[in-house]
Amino acid sequence: MTQTLVVKIGTSSLTQPETGLLALSTIASLVETLSGLHQQGHRVVLVSSGGGGGWLCPAWFKRSPPAPLPSSKQLPPLGRDD
Secondary structure, eight states: OOOEEEEEEOHHHHBOTTTOOBOHHHHHHHHHHHHHHHHTTOEEEEEESOHHHHHTOGGGOSSSOOOOOOGGGOOOOTTOOO
């Protein structure tokens, strides 16, 4: 029987607390683990509330944060209909 595993990870797990930079070794380890579960036949769903923290990583922009997207280009989180 195939199981669906839902894994939620937040900003504090995706970034380094000292610098705010992405925690690449943590992310790589998570990908390895989830890949292994997928190879064992599980369906894996990764949910992140930390996407904003990763996108606003200070190393990704020099002068200012990226301009916000117009609401017509934004997507609501899965499970929301508004």
